[in-house]
Amino acid sequence: xxxxxxxxxxxxxxxxxxxxxxxxxxxxxxxxVEETIAELERSGVIRKYKTVINWEKxxxxxxxxxxxxxxxxxxxxxxxxxxxxxxxxPEVKTLYLVSGMYDLSVLVEGSSMKEVAAxxxxxxxxxxxxxxxxxxxxxxxxxxxxxxxxxxxxLRRLAVSP
Amino acid sequence: xxxxxLAKRVQEVPxxxxxxxxxxxxxxxxxxxxxxxEPDFITPxxxxxxxxxxxxxxxxxxxxxxxxxxxxxxxALATKRRYGIDYSYEDEVLITVxxxxxxxxxxxxxxxxxxxxxxxxxxxxxxxxxxIFAGGRxxxxxxxxxxxxxxxxxxxxxxxxxxxxVLVLNYPNNPTGATMRRRDLEAIADxxxxxxxxxxxxxxxxxxxxxxxHVPFASLNGMRERCICLNGFSKSYAMTGWRIGYxxxxxxxxxxxxxxxxxxxxxxxxxxxxxxxxxxxxGNNAVEEMRREYNRRRRFVxxxxxxxxxxxxxxxxxxxxxxxIASTGMGSEEFAERxxxxxxxxxxxxxxxxxxxxxxxxxxxAASLRDLSEAMSRLEKFLSR
Numbered sequence: 358x359x360x361x362x363x364x365x366x367x368x369x370x371x372x373x374x375x376x377x378x379x380x381x382x383x384x385x386x387x388x389x390v391e392e393t394i395a396e397l398e399r400s401g402v403i404r405k406y407k408t409v410i411n412w413e414k415x416x417x418x419x420x421x422x423x424x425x426x427x428x429x430x431x432x433x434x435x436x437x438x439x440x441x442x443x444x445x446x447p448e449v450k451t452l453y454l455v456s457g458m459y460d461l462s463v464l465v466e467g468s469s470m471k472e473v474a475a476x477x478x479x480x481x482x483x484x485x486x487x488x489x490x491x492x493x494x495x496x497x498x499x500x501x502x503x504x505x506x507x508x509x510x511x512l513r514r515l516a517v518s519p
Numbered sequence: 520x521x522x523x524x525l526a527k528r529v530q531e532v533p534x535x536x537x538x539x540x541x542x543x544x545x546x547x548x549x550x551x552x553x554x555x556x557e558p559d560f561i562t563p564x565x566x567x568x569x570x571x572x573x574x575x576x577x578x579x580x581x582x583x584x585x586x587x588x589x590x591x592x593x594x595a596l597a598t599k600r601r602y603g604i605d606y607s608y609e610d611e612v613l614i615t616v617x618x619x620x621x622x623x624x625x626x627x628x629x630x631x632x633x634x635x636x637x638x639x640x641x642x643x644x645x646x647x648x649x650x651i652f653a654g655g656r657x658x659x660x661x662x663x664x665x666x667x668x669x670x671x672x673x674x675x676x677x678x679x680x681x682x683x684x685v686l687v688l689n690y691p692n693n694p695t696g697a698t699m700r701r702r703d704l705e706a707i708a709d710x711x712x713x714x715x716x717x718x719x720x721x722x723x724x725x726x727x728x729x730x731x732x733h734v735p736f737a738s739l740n741g742m743r744e745r746c747i748c749l750n751g752f753s754k755s756y757a758m759t760g761w762r763i764g765y766x767x768x769x770x771x772x773x774x775x776x777x778x779x780x781x782x783x784x785x786x787x788x789x790x791x792x793x794x795x796x797x798x799x800x801x802g803n804n805a806v807e808e809m810r811r812e813y814n815r816r817r818r819f820v821x822x823x824x825x826x827x828x829x830x831x832x833x834x835x836x837x838x839x840x841x842x843x844i845a846s847t848g849m850g851s852e853e854f855a856e857r858x859x860x861x862x863x864x865x866x867x868x869x870x871x872x873x874x875x876x877x878x879x880x881x882x883x884x885a886a887s888l889r890d891l892s893e894a895m896s897r898l899e900k901f902l903s904r
Contacts, residue, residue, distance in 0.1 A: 363815065366815075367815065367888070371887075371888070374888060374889070378888060382816065382888060512561065514555055515555065516544045516554055516555070516865055517537055517552065517554035517865060518557055519537050519556045519693075
């Protein structure tokens with residue numbers, strides 16, 4: 358595995374590791390690590406650093422819905438032009454083109470069910486290329502982006518073992 | 520009331536240094552523990568899931584004393600593929616309850632009262648007691664940091680007597696992290712032949728090497744017939760609690776071990792054997808992922824220890840570092856106790872692994888980089904006082 362990949366693996370697991378910690382773990386100097394990370398940021402390999410938050414625990418519940426959208430593709434642009442229009446709405450958190458019964462899978466987030474419903478009714482459904490929408494409100498999140506979002510019991514190893 | 524009834528052999532063995540330290544650690548809050556002898560990963564889900572499935576289907580019965588045939592077959596095949604050594608799954612593979620049981624069986628199958636078992640030191644904690652319980656004499660063979668804790672033929676020969684019968688090898692090594700290269704093993708093989716020794720080679724850390732590929736002792740010319748090779752799933756697949764190990768060897772010795780195993784244990788738990796089978800079938804990627812992660816931690820810890828000012832040879836296998844603490848002027852037990860009390864970091868004093876471990880402590884890097892980083896900062900504070 359090359360050094361860049363080693364660095365990315367570490368950051369993927371814990372973005373707050375310091376350059377010094379990473380340097381020692383991959384066998385480079387701190388300056389080399391800083392340089393490599395800067396280069397990865399510049400070239401867009403590293404998009405940004407985020408925090409995985411369980412908002413529910415703070416009592417700040419958000420409402421999210423997955424919306425299946427059927428589209429009439431446009432001549433010359435296929436799905437791209439309409440997808441680019443949809444993704445610019447800040448309410449849209451995730452947008453995929455998928456195979457199967459519908460075309461776009463849109464994850465929308467809002468502060469209330471009403472708000473999400475209004476977004477679909479007023480912004481999404483009226484787009485001329487959209488032929489139908491099916492809204493699935495999310496009832497419970499179990500796992501998001503590879504992170505499990507609930508507290509299992511704490512696992513404890515023996516503190517000292519042979 | 521029972522005290523005077525206890526067998527001499529059992530009384531002869533002192534309480535474990537690890538246990539003693541375990542009790543000390545239990546009394547301290549907020550400890551970062553580098554004292555563990557097991558992975559910090561949880562068994563990969565596909566392996567756990569396979570176990571659940573086997574339970575759903577009703578696999579709750581005994582297996583053959585030797586273990587599930589399909590598991591033995593898979594082990595024989597994996598051994599052949601990885602190391603080119605042939606073992607017949609029918610009578611040369613025995614599934615045991617961890618390597619711990621396999622070692623006990625091997626010793627009991629070989630040792631007569633008074634026979635000497637040569638054990639390189641620092642050593643894993645179980646070899647000497649098992650030897651004594653079996654009526655044998657445990658003879659320590661010192662290894663040194665100058666030789667990166669490899670066993671040398673000179674040190675070995677110096678301890679050989681007419682009663683020498685068994686040599687125990689454990690590379691990659693717990694507690695030192697030492698490995699033996701092919702040429703190191705070949706030099707030992709010459710001594711083994713010359714003095715007609717049998718080798719019990721505990722290779723439980725074989726998948727965790729970071730510089731060169733592991734060389735099994737049995738793969739050396741003429742050594743397959745003189746060697747009982749022990750291995751298991753605990754370390755490579757993060758499966759310590761499942762208790763599945765195995766022994767590979769000539770049919771005669773495997774049958775002798777099975778003879779004891781069938782009465783003492785009957786068989787290893789079937790659900791764990793099913794899980795082990797899944798591990799062999801599709802656990803390879805997980806092993807490699809974990810190995811890479813250990814390697815990053817290894818580099819980090821060795822680097823930090825040297826920066827802090829503790830001499831530390833670079834371990835090439837397992838997940839332990841064994842730094843020298845001689846420069847602090849403290850003995851290893853004092854060092855470990857004070858580090859625990861003053862900075863809440865648990866390490867194991869080298870003396871828990873025999874007198875040869877004095878002047879060292881064992882630190883396991885089977886912990887997150889973040890915890891390791893914090894532990895090293897605390898260690899630095901401890902030493903700067």
